[in-house]
Structures are given as structure tokens and as C-alpha cells.
Amino acid sequence: MKDHYRNLRVAVLGGGTVGAQVANRLLNGANELGQRSGAGLELIGVAVRSLDAPRSAPIPKKLLTTDAASLIVGADIVVELMGGIEPARSLILQALHSGADVITANKALLAEHGPELFAAATQVGAQLYYEAAVAAAIPIIRPLRDSLAGDHVTKIMGIVNGTTNYILDEMDQKGLSFEHALAEATRLGYAEADPTADIEGFDAAQKACILSSLAFHTAVPLANVHREGITGVSASQIEAAKRSGHVIKLLAICERLVDPVTGLDGVSTRVHPTLIPRTHPLAAAHGANNAVYVEAEAAGPLMFYGAGAGGLQTASAVLGDIVSAARRHVVGGPGVGESTHADLPSIPLERVTSRRQVSLVVKDQPGVLAAIAKVFSDNGVSVETLHQSPAGEDETATLVIQTHRASEASGQDTVVALEKNPVVVKVTSVLRVEG
């Protein structure tokens, strides 16, 4: 194959950290990538916003252009690394319509406009690759799409946002407050100047949307993903979690369930701070690392672990996709399209049952435990464990109650009833429990 290479023309859109690394490797590793692809890979240009901006890896001036639309014309493979919705969406559609394969790391775009992009790809027989969109270089898209294609995924729990994992891990390891840990993350460059997308769970929700769609062969709209961030997680919750043998992680949870209302199979996709046992494999994901835990009927539990962000790491995933795209160009044919044949409904969070840990301060007087237990049973919530810590000088005691599975409504009704109960001073924490 080495002697009669076909040359494939690669256009890179975006000259930021990832774009510069990808361009650099295409220029300096072309021979090797060609041998792995069965086709020569020629970088025809890098579309950037400013020709003079500093680059994290050198790109020859003559390859830079500000005209992305013209660059795409005649490209066999278009690599979109601009981020954001527009002009990324229009440029990807232009590239797909021209028959080019497209590689993107743009999770926001995939979560919001995935079906439109996949439909455009299928229409012309082009391919859309996006391994880098979730957990950077950790292979998770390909394992779900290909390796588990003959199995039934039942649940995914993923730590898919490095910033929030760093913050929660610092709070857990060093006892920092949320504000202090966020400031530390910002100082070290783990958090952006405006950390909203990370700490409010928007980034994780986009990734959950992508994983849920892929795992359950169903187009899950981003609007159907329940999202809670970590701004409400307190140092005392972290401390209480530790005492009960748990750790708090921001999890993207994708679950195939029977909808209790319709009796039909459906999908629950949700992002929220979650208690997991410290012995759970996900608890070992420290710092800014990512980890994705997948349960499938035949394969059982699997875990994928590594760095979930970074220019080089993301470039690794993008380059793997470039080789896959090049191999497909050598082969010809339509490749693997989006798989949405299962077409399951999204189950709203209200119909999903969860275990919960409820912490509350109560008056230290006879009959309190019975009164509290009655509130739970009146609301149809069964208590799994109860810990009472000794009363302090203020004549209050602290209860930590872990429940069996109960619906959102029962859980919320219980909290409202607890807050109204005269023996309760304060409900200090309510967290869902997994694992």
C-alpha cells in the first residue's frame, strides 16, 4: 500500500490549543500517520480568527487563513476545533454536504444539533467522528459505538468534567470550602474565568446527552437532560459523606429504565452531585481526571479512566479519528451512521427513583426518632440506615438517614414534611446516592 498512496486533504478549523497540536502532528508525523491510515495525509490549511495570534505549537504562516469556508472546498477530511455553535455548525454542514468526513470535539454543538449533523452525514454518505467530545483521549465513543454494539448498555455513570472533579476532590482531600476550592482551580487554570459552564453542570449535561444517545440508540434531546451543578455542595456535606463512607462526585448518569407511569422502556439522563461509596471504582478518579463507568447486560461493569481534558490529550483523540476517517476513505462506502433505532422516550426525573441521604438537625428530646421515622413512612419512603450523633450543648442532635429507592416526589414531600415538623430544627443536606 505504501507505493500507491492516495493523498487525503485535511483542513483544520481552529488554531487554539488543540488545533495547533493537531496541525503540528499532521505536519511532523505525516509519514507515520500515512502508514497507519493507508493514505497520505496532507494538511491544506488551518482556519483561524487572527493570523497573528500566538500558537501553542508552531504552524507555518502560509497554512493559516481566516477564510474557513474557502478552506473546506476540496478537503477530504475537515477537523472542527473552533467550539461554540456558530459558525461551527454551518461550516460542518458545508463540509458534510461537500462529501468530506468531519471530525469534531464540539460537545455543545453535538448535544444541541447532533441529529441535524448526523442526518446531513447520512444523506451524503459521509462520516462524523467525535471521540474527543467526551473525556478527551479516554476512548469512550468507539467502545460504546462498536465494542458494545452487540450488548445492551443498562447504565452509565461518568465523571466527565475535570474542573468540578478537581474542586470536589480538593474539598474532599483538604477540607476546603467550595469557594476556596474554586479559587484554587481558577488559579491553577483548571477553571475558566467564568466557570459557570463547568460548576453549574452545563458541560457535563452536554456530554451526558451525547453518551445517552449513543448508548441507548436513541436521540436524547439536551432539553431532556436534568442538570444540577455543584455550587450548593458544602464542606459539611463532604465531611458527612466521608463519615458515612462516601464521596461526593458530579455524575452524568444515563440509565435505561421502565417508566413507572407508562410501563414502557425509557431513558433517564441526569447530572447531579451524587454520593458514591468510597470503595466504588469511580471514587478513585482524583484531581481533574475523568472516569466513565459502564454497565452492560453481558459485559458487566466496565470502567474507562484517564485525563479528561488538555490540548495534547484532546489532540490524541482527534488524530485517532483522523486515521479512522482516512482508513474509511481508502475503503470507501458509507461507514457507520448514527444509530437511533431504539428511539426510547426520555423519562423525566420525577419518575426516576433514587436512594437519598438526608441530614438533619433535630431537638434532643424523647420520641424524636419515632417522629422522624413516621415522616418518612407517611411519605412512602423506606429508611435503610440511620445514624444519630450525640447531642451538643445546644440540646440538638444530628441525624443522617439513608433511604431505599423512592421517587423524586416522595423524596421532596418528605423534606417538606420534615421542615414543617416541630422536632426538626433544620434539614442540612439532601443528596442522591448511587453505587
Place this chain on the structure above:
Amino acid sequence: MKDHYRNLRVAVLGGGTVGAQVANRLLNGANELGQRSGAGLELIGVAVRSLDAPRSAPIPKKLLTTDAASLIVGADIVVELMGGIEPARSLILQALHSGADVITANKALLAEHGPELFAAATQVGAQLYYEAAVAAAIPIIRPLRDSLAGDHVTKIMGIVNGTTNYILDEMDQKGLSFEHALAEATRLGYAEADPTADIEGFDAAQKACILSSLAFHTAVPLANVHREGITGVSASQIEAAKRSGHVIKLLAICERLVDPVTGLDGVSTRVHPTLIPRTHPLAAAHGANNAVYVEAEAAGPLMFYGAGAGGLQTASAVLGDIVSAARRHVVGGPGVGESTHADLPSIPLERVTSRRQVSLVVKDQPGVLAAIAKVFSDNGVSVETLHQSPAGEDETATLVIQTHRASEASGQDTVVALEKNPVVVKVTSVLRVEG
């Protein structure tokens, strides 16, 4: 695509645990697998040794045959789950020459005859899939072949044999002797009646050979894989490992190194009991689980974790490969061939440097430490840490010495010199250290 399915004819060779599960799922999940493949999947038969043997999942009698060679004729996809070298090798070659794609879980065959099989596949433009050959349903072949195709893998350390991991974990957790833990593994069905292939590291060496070839784009002959089993691992070594913050795992190590003799890049592939820190991600793989830790230049460290054996788990990987093969049949073209362009030499173990932990009993007399330290430095081995435990009533003390990297020769020379030294009563343990 649903309306004009092409029907693909699938032949399964072998009706054991995995074969029966695969056949069962092809029969009962045909519709869904078809939707995921873009082609109908028709099970045309299962070749077995005995028509009347009991099956772990029911297969209709009319699908059973003892004539594997005839079954292959006219099959589009042949799934080899017989194990062993012959007749599996001849049947796979027959299938490939007839143009069928082949899926195999046969690690022994791949390790010994991989290049012959891959060459046959490339010659006719067929594909050979083998995700199930290493670590069952844990996706590791596809991530190495596709996801990391644009990166440089530098090292793999894998717990790829569930039986030995179970034995070592029992020894570590419960303080059992090797013999006791092996008996327990046999009783529970984790170890076979003749456990040689597992406990002597033959199984792990075959998997190391497959992983090394794939990761380094180099055909690594099985003869070049250094192999040591776990029969020599003692309860006291496990105990000492614990005291120094380590755990002993049987690791398959695949490493890209500069050969100190030739100065050229090469590959070291080796299987041996290894000390790793208890904080290393691999240390969290308990029981019969598998875990593969991969280091790549851009991606950094990644880990893949899950059940590494079992009929259902292996069937999951085989079915993923069947869907991949079916998708390729719909697409047409040659698919991804074996990648051996790097063609690196194997570096013999003698030229690989390792850190070591040496435990020895010495006479409790003045000047002992100096004498021991001199033995190490005389042999060019630098000491990293030294722990001395207090002398017992027999007037001996125990030293545990961890060294910096040194060659096999220096390591062995040191041990010989230690054993000859008058202050040394006994060298009790020598283990390589990673992580």
C-alpha cells in the same frame, strides 16, 4: 436501510460456553443486531464436537453440525470459538481464503500464528477481529487499533489473567499461601483442573504478545516474550509488599525502549510478578478482574477495567465484532489490515533495566549495612530506599532494599554476590517494581 436488508450468513465454530451464548443472542437478538449492523444476521449453523453435549444456552438441534469445514462454505462471517491451534488455524485460513470475515477469541492461535492469519486476511481483503482475545468484554483491541492510532503508545501494563489475579488478591487480602489460594480458586471454578497455563504465565504471555504487536505496530513473536509465573510468590513476599506500601500483581508489560546495546528503538514484552504501589490504579483491580493501563505520549495514562473472563462477557466482545464485521460487509472494501509498519526489534530482558525490591536476612552485627551497601555499589546498582527491621532472638535482622533502575545482569550479579557474602544469611525475595 431497514427496508432493503442484505442478509449475512454467520457460522459459529464451537458450542462451548461462549459459542452457545453467541448463538443464542444471534437467534434471539437478530432484529436488534440487524438494526445496529445495517444488515440481517442469519445464524446458519454451529459446529460442535458432539451433537449431544449439554449447552450453556439452548441451540436448536437442526443448527448443530460436526462438519465445520462444510459449514464455513458460503458463510459471510465465521466466528471461531473452538480454542487451541488445530483445527482452529486451518478452519480460519479456509474461511479467510473464501472471503469471509473472521472473528476469533483464540489468544493462543493469534500469539503463535497471528502474522499468517493477518496475511491471509489482507491477501483476500477480509478482516480478522479479535476483541475477545484479550480481557474479554473490556474494549482494549479497538482502543489500541483505532482510538490511539494517531498517538504513540509508550507502555502497557496489564492484569490480563483473572485466575492469577484472583490468587494473588486472595493471598493479599486474606494472607493465604499460594497453594491455599490456588485450591480456593480451583474450588470456585476460577482455576482449571490443570492450572499451568494460568499460573505459569503462558496465558498472560499470549495476551502480552497480542497487545505488544498491536500497540507498537510490530509483529512480536511469542518466543520473544519473557515469561515468569506466580508459583514462586510466597505469603511472606506478599506480606513484605504490604509493609512497603506495594501489592504483587502478575503484569503483562509491553514497553517501547531504546536498546542499550544497539542504541535503536525496540520493544520489550514481558510477564512477571511485579510490585506496584498500592495507590496505583492497577492495584484496585481485585478478584478475577482484569485491568489494562496504557501510557501514550499525547493521551497520557489511560486505564481500562472490568471482568476479563466469563462466557457472557466474552460473548459481548464477540457480538461487538460481529456487528463491526456486518457493518463492513454493508460498506465493502478491505477494512483495517494488520499494522506492522514500525517493525521494531524485540529487546531481550537482559537489556531492560528495572527497579527491584530485594529482601534478605543478615547477621545482626556492626558494619552489616556498610557491607551490604558495598555489594550493591560494587555491582553498579544504586539503592533507593532501605528498611531494616529489628533483630530477632536469633541475632539476625531483615533488610528490604529497593533499588533504582539497573540491568538484569547487574541485578542478578548483585544477588549472587549477596548470597556469597558472609554477613548474609539468606536472600528471601527479589521482585521487580513498576509504577
